[in-house]
Amino acid sequence: MTAKTLSPTLPETPFDSSEPAGSQAAVLEFEEGLGALFGDLAELFGNPRSYGLIYGTLFASREPLSMEAIAERLGVGIGSVSMGLRRLEEFGAIERERGTGRGTALFFAKLEMRLLVGGFLRERVLPRIAATGTQVEALTSLVPSLPPEERKVSKQRLERLSRWHSRAKSILPFIEKLLGGG
């Protein structure tokens, strides 16, 4: 549960005694808390927790961070961070400083929640809703081969489902917009 405490291999501020005692611990706690918060949010939308952890770490940080720094702070494998950063960048929720050019790439969070949440929605929710449409169609085409006494009731129920689906589909952009206010 506790963050792996300040690693001995960490290069920065080898001994900066000007900081008040508890401050550094508070920074770690703050980072960890935001990681957890966004991790939960990612899970809520059915995306891998690590995406949220990574975004949260960047959201907490005043300066951009390298892939390695993120992996170290979170204690997660570099593979996960690599994947996560790519996806988050695709979402438009983070950005990389200095283009593919020289040296280590640094990442920072774009702070608009709309970008993150929109990405989560597009990644998991929208494809599922689309798939539902296909499923309803497939079932509808099955109705004529049902026994006669089943047909009417089955048709009615599918129509109900279909109406719900249309409605859900039509309000989704609306939801996305509303959730993107931050």
Place this chain on the structure above:
Amino acid sequence: MTAKTLSPTLPETPFDSSEPAGSQAAVLEFEEGLGALFGDLAELFGNPRSYGLIYGTLFASREPLSMEAIAERLGVGIGSVSMGLRRLEEFGAIERERGTGRGTALFFAKLEMRLLVGGFLRERVLPRIAATGTQVEALTSLVPSLPPEERKVSKQRLERLSRWHSRAKSILPFIEKLLGGG
């Protein structure tokens, strides 16, 4: 993947040869398809797939079904069905025929999607959103113990998060209502 075909212990229509050949197969396919559809929907909202499978089976059926019949048709354990039925009943998405009274209880689906989706939302989504509020508060109370140069930026970011959270919370009932049109 294929449903375990008509069990030999099934009491009804022991040998009703008046049915066209393919009809029975179509009924199974129809049931299975609705199970899958609602199973996916349950997963989408982060609820156990089995809840959706059960609801789908009832949604497909013209007459109410017993726990055992459902378990048999779906090929899932009776424990899952027992749990699922209880939850769905709590959601108000299904109902039991003949109160706790005599013999085997029979269940049928209430067809309003609002009930099912509302249950899914209440079960998983609302608690998470509420938890986010607590997390934001905890982090806010941490700000004063951060190093001075971090405080301002951290406070700003938390405020942004907090605004998003308030908005999300306030539109949830609205979403629930919209999704409950069927």
Place this chain on the structure above:
DNA sequence: AATGTGCTTCATTTTGAATTGAAATCATTG
């Protein structure tokens, strides 16, 4: 071309949530 550094890939491992079903519980009936 050779070396080095940072990044990605993906076969394996881990993890946690869902499922299972045997035993306990509860309800009904003779």
Place this chain on the structure above:
DNA sequence: CAATGATTTCAATTCAAAATGAAGCACATT
């Protein structure tokens, strides 16, 4: 109130999805 049968519970198991990290790749530098 014993017996029967339906239902629930929960410890053990299964399984799918996520995480891991070594090996390979790409690109920069000498």
